[in-house]
Amino acid sequence: MDPSRAAAGHIAWRKQHLRGNSCRCRREADMQTPLHAAGSPLCIASGDIEIRHLSMFHAVAQSGSFTRAAQRLHITQPALSRCIAQLERRLGVRLLDRTTHGVQLTPSGIEFLPYCRNALLSFSEAVTSVRGDATLRVGFTWSAALELTPLIIREFERLHPGVEVEPRKCDDSYAGLIDGRTHIAFLRGGRGHPALESTILFEERRVAALHPTHPLADRHSLSLDDIKSDPLVVNTVSGVTTPDLWPDSEGSRATVRTHNLEEWLEAIALGRGIGVTAESTSRLYVHPGIKYIRLIDAQTIPVVVAWPSARPHPLAKSFVQTSIRLAESRQADRHF
Template identity: 45%
Template sequence: MNSPHTSGRGVELRHLRAFLAVADEGNVTRAAARLGLSQPVVSRTLAALEDRLGVRLVNRSTHHLELTPEGTAFRDKAALAVAAFDEAVEPGRPSPRPLRLGHAWSALGPYTTPLLRTWQRRCPQTPLELRRIDDRTAGLTRGEVDAAVLRGPVETPGVVTEVLYTEGRVAAVAADGPLAAHTSLRLADLTGEAVVLNTVSGTTTLDLWPPDARPTAALTVANTDDWLTAIAAGRGVGVSGSSTAGTHPHAGVVYRPLEDAPPLPVLLARRDGPAHPALPELLGLIREIVTWDGA
């Protein structure tokens, strides 16, 4: 299979619904249960869609199915086509497709709960699913989410971002260490320590410090939980956005404001191209909630 041909001849609505269910569930068995079909029927329907498009949409090499790059690009188009059909035959019918919002570690910080509650009240017809995925784009480029809350610069091709707000940075230090006695810290206070860096979904690198005043060593981890564990064990210190203090408390870690570190931009990211129809409403609501806090 190479690239999808332009005609899509023979593609039916049932093919699209089966593909979208598999894309959402990441598993043929769960997709079949959601559609009220047998697993073999869903597998055959998905295979038929790929054959008619002339492209592989789903990578079946692992137990948890993942979309191929072509599948990721096709998913948004298929979702829009199904939504348009449903609206045409049953105007005003609530769309069953949830809006999946990814994040790597802190979501929207203090705005997360107000967002979820307000969205449920205003948009009950479109479930908002918050998914934590340890990945630099929180699953966005893999097609696991429709949009993602990201922090720091994002230079991934095909990803469009909008700045929602900025947040200060904090130092995370061992609760029983000498730095915990300070009410606030500066970057220079951390240079004598090893710095714990989350290289998968974190935003901090040694470039945060001036070239001639960088920490003595770095310890790399792959997720937020390991980052916290290393800091609590006294293996190093960490730097993160201020929302981490509220969303990831740890008995062995204290957070202190980092006075001279530049603020961290918080972004809403989406793939360039067709998007979930409720995404503009989500962006507007986030901006509204941020404004409430600043009023």
């Protein structure tokens, strides 16, 4: 793709995305009406809502404290409070509640926050684009596309001089795609989402993860039936295995719930249960308290590259094509 055409497409996309993230406002009389209710006018008058309003609200929401947000923004706390109060008046809703434990988002604040975050990201990227420095944010939860990841990124940047790929680790099921933190992402498992499109790059075999003192830890391979009675450690946020992997198991499976890969590893190392994961975990996350053993009859795990269906980044298609081409060229490599 011609770099100049890519840059022009990127700028056009940012303008469209900015329009789509316009903030909403309402009159005081509509305080109890949801922000998305029919008839809620878009705030289009010049100066009604400014970037500083969004930046300050986002800082307070992220830090959970007016004091910490003011320090982060290098302004006084009274000035921050006045700005938030002005934003709430212009929106016609209360966004934040002060409590003895800090600051909490109201229902309207919870609804407004992802739109605020997206608008700030869009504004930042629009400024970056017109200055000629395009950025593509690539999300992942863990392992990304394995050893292919740096090859894909370097090849893509070679094909698109002036475009910087920014890898972002996001501990959620869709690696930041749904809330706009990323433009494209490497994901594992067969979970689809109506707002996303995806294509499979390769499949990974599964392994069991056991504590070294487990009775089966000396085996060279295992079947799913061998470990069907053990408590299963599950990464509920970005994991790829649930009790559904054993469809014929009787009764409820005891599970140990964790929220990221690090917690998952430590639960197994403590002997709380066994885990099932992608084969690459045994190479990339070696742990003295865990023994990885090949599973002979478990379904493979698809590794996909995914992107938003609506308003995809103009460089998304090219990144996907680069990913597919490099994945196919390494198809014979057993590491993948």
